[in-house]
Amino acid sequence: MIRLRRTVLFLLGITPFIYIGQAIVRLQLGEWEVLGPEPGKAVVWFTGTWAFNFLLLTLAVTPLRRLLKQPWLLQHRRMLGLFAFFYATLHLLSYFAFLLEWRFAELGAETIKRPYLLLGMTAWLLLLPLAVTSTRGWQRRLKQGWKRLHKLIYPLSVLVAVHYLLQIRSSWFEPVLYAALVLCLLLLRWRKATVTKHADGHNS
Amino acid sequence: MIIKPHNPSDPLASEITPHSLYLKRRQFIGQTAALALAVSALPVQAIQTRDNPARAGKPWLREQIGSARETVFGEDEVLTPYSSVTQYNNFYEFGTGKDDPYRYASKLNTDPWSVTVDGECEVKGTFSLEDLLKGQQLEERIYRLRCVEAWSMVIPWIGFPLADLIKRFKPLTSAKYIEFITLEDKKQMPGQRSAFSTIDWPYREGLRMDEAMHPLTLMAVGLYGEVLPNQNGAPLRLVVPWKYGFKSIKSIVAIRFRETMPRTTWNDIAPNEYGFYANVNPQVDHPRWSQASERRLPSGLFKPNRIATRLFNGYDEVASLYSGMDLHKYY
Numbered sequence: 001m002i003r004l005r006r007t008v009l010f011l012l013g014i015t016p017f018i019y020i021g022q023a024i025v026r027l028q029l030g031e032w033e034v035l036g037p038e039p040g041k042a043v044v045w046f047t048g049t050w051a052f053n054f055l056l057l058t059l060a061v062t063p064l065r066r067l068l069k070q071p072w073l074l075q076h077r078r079m080l081g082l083f084a085f086f087y088a089t090l091h092l093l094s095y096f097a098f099l100l101e102w103r104f105a106e107l108g109a110e111t112i113k114r115p116y117l118l119l120g121m122t123a124w125l126l127l128l129p130l131a132v133t134s135t136r137g138w139q140r141r142l143k144q145g146w147k148r149l150h151k152l153i154y155p156l157s158v159l160v161a162v163h164y165l166l167q168i169r170s171s172w173f174e175p176v177l178y179a180a181l182v183l184c185l186l187l188l189r190w191r192k193a194t195v196t197k198h199a200d201g202h203n204s
Numbered sequence: 205m206i207i208k209p210h211n212p213s214d215p216l217a218s219e220i221t222p223h224s225l226y227l228k229r230r231q232f233i234g235q236t237a238a239l240a241l242a243v244s245a246l247p248v249q250a251i252q253t254r255d256n257p258a259r260a261g262k263p264w265l266r267e268q269i270g271s272a273r274e275t276v277f278g279e280d281e282v283l284t285p286y287s288s289v290t291q292y293n294n295f296y297e298f299g300t301g302k303d304d305p306y307r308y309a310s311k312l313n314t315d316p317w318s319v320t321v322d323g324e325c326e327v328k329g330t331f332s333l334e335d336l337l338k339g340q341q342l343e344e345r346i347y348r349l350r351c352v353e354a355w356s357m358v359i360p361w362i363g364f365p366l367a368d369l370i371k372r373f374k375p376l377t378s379a380k381y382i383e384f385i386t387l388e389d390k391k392q393m394p395g396q397r398s399a400f401s402t403i404d405w406p407y408r409e410g411l412r413m414d415e416a417m418h419p420l421t422l423m424a425v426g427l428y429g430e431v432l433p434n435q436n437g438a439p440l441r442l443v444v445p446w447k448y449g450f451k452s453i454k455s456i457v458a459i460r461f462r463e464t465m466p467r468t469t470w471n472d473i474a475p476n477e478y479g480f481y482a483n484v485n486p487q488v489d490h491p492r493w494s495q496a497s498e499r500r501l502p503s504g505l506f507k508p509n510r511i512a513t514r515l516f517n518g519y520d521e522v523a524s525l526y527s528g529m530d531l532h533k534y535y
């Protein structure tokens with residue numbers, strides 16, 4: 001049962017990648033309109049949105065498990081988190097490749113000048129060790145440190161939310177919705193943490 | 205089979221109206237019109253040649269646009285394909301997505317259309333579009349359009365100098381500025397119903413009088429030899445090619461001559477990001493991105509077609525309007 005669920009989840013998670021992948025292939029074969037006249041920007045937005053979606057899903061596992069009393073949900077948190085990392089990496093790479101054209105000198109100057117870039121990159125750097133240590137082996141090796149390390153997801157989620165909020169132009173609906181979801185998911189943790197302060201500390 | 209990858213920043217031959225054909229555009233339009241006449245006898249469903257109802261327009265307007273005079277403006281530029289010009293727009297009245305205007309602008313009814321003129325001028329009143337265009341020799345001008353978002357297009361506009369229009373209203377010497385206002389109608393413009401918008405409708409723009417009278421400043425009623433599609437600001441829009449695109453207000457319903465500088469929409473929302481002047485200037489960054497270069501559309505994935513941005517978008521002849529002004533301060 002768990003393997004079936006994992007397979008289904010994997011296929012769902014990879015679908016946005018397949019979608020954007022086929023669009024890029026078609027684009028390179030001459031269907032230039034498939035992603036609009038600014039395909040680079042379209043790819044960066046698409047991968048960024050999906051990274052954020054998976055980040056929210058990862059954060060939602062623990063509260064949902066508690067709410068629905070479905071302990072098996074926890075078995076899928078790692079894959080959701082890894083998908084968040086996967087799309088965040090594609091987001092960063094497509095920004096470097098398509099918008100910056102690998103001009104790293106400009107990247108340095110731009111990052112210092114534009115806070116939203118700095119926040120986004122910091123968030124990715126914080127996500128990296130979580131992805132690397134996501135295996136059972138690392139979990140064993142780090143013991144209690146693993147749990148502490150993976151609490152980085154909370155501050156990095158805030159960074160990601162602000163990264164998006166800083167790009168508001170005329171409509172604030174989506175950035176504010178995403179930020180509100182992050183806030184809700186973090187508040188649920190905080191409430192739980194204060195309630196069970198002296199309990200087993202099993203949930204994270 | 206050899207699959208030859210298409211270099212994405214090179215436009216396909218099919219993307220761009222062939223220059224030779226475009227230079228012979230009156231003949232081309234004539235042929236198209238003849239074809240349209242020939243097929244007009246067919247049932248409506250059979251005519252799918254025009255993908256957008258906005259391209260139709262009233263016969264008198266089509267005729268006037270068809271007889272537009274050719275000019276030398278932008279002759280050497282590669283035109284942005286019609287589909288990009290008409291399907292990639294900022295027109296927040298129809299939504300904030302770039303394809304929202306193309307999807308929703310057909311709800312806008314541009315006929316009948318009238319423009320109210322008042323303020324510091326002798327001739328005031330409400331004028332129909334037909335009145336405003338009566339006897340006006342239209343011309344085609346190929347202008348570069350630079351968006352504040354750091355992309356740009358090259359568009360063959362059909363229109364007439366704003367100065368010609370202004371003179372008809374006999375502005376008083378007290379008129380120092382001119383204000384323009386876009387239609388506000390929640391029924392026709394779904395973006396105006398959004399509860400999440402930061403915009404205080406209706407959209408407003410303005411120019412200093414000498415900018416408005418500059419021979420480059422155009423009132424457009426068409427593009428690519430056709431009636432202006434709704435998403436591009438039908439039936440009447442401003443085109444100020446040396447300023448960022450947001451200055452070129454669309455679907456104008458009111459013109460007011462003023463002594464004082466008018467409020468403008470984007471300046472109201474974020475004065476640190478969008479100035480009243482909004483002159484294209486590679487030296488003055490937007491707070492969130494550099495303005496030193498731009499992506500000329502259509503842009504490719506691996507070769508984004510980036511070009512250096514020029515001061516005043518390359519229209520150096522307007523520089524004298526700003527002599528003595530600190531363009532970092534008056535951005």
